[in-house]
Amino acid sequence: MANVYSYPYPSTEYSMGPKDTCPGCSYRTRVVTVVLLLLTSVYLSVGALPAAAGPVVSSVQVSPALLAPHSLGADVPAHPLPPARQHNGHAINPICHVSEPAPMGMSDMGVDPGTGTPYTYSSAAFLGTVDYTSLTSYNASIGATATSLGFQLNLMYSFNLGGAIYVYWVQDVAIVNTTNYMLSYVDNIWNMSSSGASMSASSVTGNGTLGTGSAGSWYYDFASLGLAGNGVTDPPSGSISMQIATGETSTKQPGVIFAYMDPATAGKWVIYDTPYFPFAAGASVYGFVVDGTQLNPIGLPYDAELIAGGPGGGSQTQMTASTTQFSLSYWNGHNWQDPPSAYTFGCETAEGVYNADVMGAHDSNGNLLNMMTTGSSTPGSAYSKSQVATLNFTDPTVSGTTAGYLFINQTKTALAFENGYAVVTLWPGTYTLYEAVGTGSQKNLGTCTIPAAKVTVVSASTGCSGGGTGPSITSFSASVNPMTVGQSTVLSVAVSGGTAPYTYSYTGLPTGCNSVNATSFSCTPTVTGNFTIIVTVTDATHAQSTKSLVLEVKATSGGSLTVALTASVNPVVAGTSTTLTTTVNGGTGTLTYTYSGLPPGCLNSDVSSLVCTPSSTDNGTYVVSVGVTDGAGHSGNGSISLVVKPSGGSTGVPTITQFVASPNPATQGQSLTFVVTTSGSSGSLTFTYTGLPSGCSGSTSPLSCVPTASGTFHITVTATDGAGTSLPASLVLQVNAAGGGGNNNGGGGSNPNANNTILGIPSTTFLILILVIVVVVGVIVVALVSRRSGPVVTAANPPPPTQPPVYPPNYPSYAAQPQPPAPPVGATGAPAFCSRCGSPLEPDFMFCRSCGNQVGK
Secondary structure, eight states, X not given: OOOOOOOSSOTTTBOOSOOBSOTTOOHHHHHHHHHXXXXXXXXXXXXXXXXXXXXOOOTTTTXXXXXXXXXTSOOOOSSOOOOOOOOOSSOOOOOOOSSSSBOEXXXXXXXXTTTOOBOEEEESEEEEEEEEEEEEEEOGGGGXXXXXXXXXXXXXXXXXXXXXXXXXXXXXXXXXXXXXXEEEXXXXXXXXXXXXXXXXXXXXXXXXXXXXXXXXXXXXXXXXXXXXXXXXXXXXXXXXXXXXXXXXXTXXXXXXXXXXXXXXXXXXXXXEEOOBOGGGTTOEEEEEEEEEEEEOTXXXXXXXXXXXXXXXXXXXXXXXXXXXXXXXXXXXXXXXXXXXXXXXXXXXXXXXXXXXXXXXXXXXXXXXXXXXXXXXXXXXXXXXXXXXEEEEEEOTTOOTTOOEEEEESSBSOOEEEOTTEEEEEEOOEEEEXXXXXXXXXXXXXXXXXXXXXXXXXEETTTEEEEEEEOEEEEEEEEXXXXXXXXXXXXXXXXXXXXXXXXXXXXXXXOTTOOOOSSSEEEEOOSSOEEEEEEEEEEOTTSOEEEEEEEEEEXXXXXXXOEEEEEESSSSEETTSOEEEXXXXXXXXXXXXXXXESOOTTOOOXXXXXXXXXXXTTOOEEEEEEEEEEOTTSOEEEEEEEEXXXXXXXXXXXXXXXXXXXXXXXXXXXXXXEEEEEEESOOSOOEEEEESOOTTOOOSSSSEEEOOOSOEEEEEEEEEEETTEEOOOEEXXXXXXXXXXXXXXXXXSSSOTTTTOEETTEEHHHHHHHHHHHHHHHHHHHHHHHHHHOOSOOBTTSOXXXXXXXXXXXXXXXXXXXXXXXXXXXXXXXXXXXXXXXXXXXXXXXXXXXXXXXXXXX
């Protein structure tokens, strides 16, 4: 029997499967219920019957187009991956989108948008919440899912097995039909351990299965229709929460836990999938990683994202109405905490939205959130470390199974914490704090002023008057920098403020150097490179401060330098700027840089990062070269093709807006046509197709051909012009044998059963006959089970799990405690304020008139 997860929550907290919520109902009522479930199941599996309304979301449509499978196999990614974005050894470039459509919402990239300083942390769990009071979307080009929208919680999961680092991209996705507000959930796991990795059936075990594209596989699972809140219609306003947590089986195999909560789950979390990695027993589980100092093995960021996008398959959709807020937080071992900085977009997923204006905001209780309304906005910063504050609350009496609750102002929502303290990222301001322990009465801690860019410490025993500030790192330096391999340098930290004693932790060290709990230590690197070293100082109140430096380690002897040249924006529009960044490996002493082949308007300068603004009247392709010379006279060269677009013209490579096959389903031996619709191209286009059926080939659009084989084909197309190649678009084509019927359970477009016959019977009539047979069989089964079954298991008394609970350490055990006490007398809602201009927002988090944004209800 497979290993199973269990959970620290009471049995009524999580719904693990269908529950009998009506134990006293009659046999007839149960039969009707089963019939309705069967009807729903058949509807979702074969498509809408003639009398039904609303789109059908298929398994193919909710699968992202960005695929990167598992290293245990030898396959290549199922779709072309976005090009790897390199960094300059200091911090990654977090700006992966400069315009919409893009995945818009809230993310932590591990890079402070205010200073560009990187940071890193890992967590056992992330929580994403989407609150909406107005939400509609529409894109006719995505066919049956035209009014559907996806909310994605996207994380990078990593563990160490025998010295090898495994990296997986995990997604918890809520699909919303914005016509009837029906919600459904699906999870995905993609392997990003290497560019040529592939997922295999032996590498992951869960409720789901593998999806296979033209050149690779990935894992996915649709939440069961029997689960609360899934596949049901919700009110047009509400709240959707998704949580992904690390876990392990009883035999120490690492895995992840996918859960959701929505208006139909009655405030309870529903776990719908617990996949684990059977090959990795005994691995060191690092959890979910946010790291701004490096890219993952396929060149994408280690980040955490809660974003809105098309319903799947790399689709984009338009926001036609939105009053939506995004909240993202991670489990810090004591409480849920907002990220130290945030952006308004994500990088990992291929789905996106447009006509979406997203900006940072906060409510009167200091809670940080991103707001999305309709309009246009440029993906960018939501807030930086310098804008927000940190509250460190300590109460040593909160330990063991005791739960503590911290109220900020007269808020209805308590922040639950455990094990002695809570760390809160919030908007700076003056707040009245209350605390309750267990089910006890509340204690007024006083009114505290919490400034930006600092740690404010508040004690449960003395309240605000006994507070103070956390530690501050005044300097972090290396005695020798740059240095050579084998040479020693001394890393030194100076700290002020906070409460002694302090502990010190260093990350990002080069090979040959190990972290030491000390203010200074000697480091002797054994490898070359640029290393972003981050020191974290923690004081006696658990308040923390971090600072980074870049240590440059060069080769000990001369020789050729390895030089790479990249551009932050390429193509670039004439009159706008791009940054040319030179990365050098090897060399000694001071480096000098010389650029050539620059477009008019860009001037040569002896710098490693050159800001280039081509003249507004010039466009074309320029081969830009850089020569680098070190102090010993050794040199190296690098080059790049920089494309300059005319001002007012296209801003980048072509974008595929629609990819369809007609007819679909097609018939073997009969003609069909593929049509690709694009935007953003300024020249002639070449199309590259993969996965075509035999008898079809070409590089044009429209592409007409006669398939000579039947079956189901996963087809991908990319468009290429002089500026580069688009992201892929895909569809699923069903080719029926000559004279036969068939259906298509995947892919976009219209109902694949239309205008076809099955076994000589019209498809709609055939489906109705199948439905009748299924219903009759279901009634018979229910009758037999009802006569032979034992006592009914009610929702309050589900059967016990087959194995003991196994959850990772430092997971929120407070959820098993009683409900928090009532909020302070007079508790009210929380007005919100715009981080863009500081003005109050309208009630219900409407957008700010001062910024020129439309206010709508």
